[in-house]
Amino acid sequence: MNPMKTLRTIISGRVQGVGYRAWTIAKAQSLGIKGWVRNLSDGNVEAVFSGEESAVAAMLEACKEGPPAARVMKIETFLWNEPVGDDFRSRPTL
Secondary structure (H helix, E strand, O other), rough: OOOEEEEEEEEEOOOOOOOHHHHHHHHHHHHHHHHHHOOOOOOEEEEEEEEHHOOOOOHHHHHHHOOOOOOOEEEEEEEEOOOOOOOOOEEOOO
């Protein structure tokens, strides 16, 4: 079994108003990742990804592109130690 990993990410660029959250939810669910995604008031998207290390790595790689209308400029990652829940969902804007 692959080791588990949980990361908080901040995704910057043109990532709001382009379907990035819906795309993230679908992609994370397809990879078996738990966690959440939300828009931030500064125009960025924040997400927490938790799952097998290889699945989280694949998710981060996919986030570099995002949905077709997105233009990702930067992705920052941080270790996350808080509970993430049993599924992947959207959270309200912060």
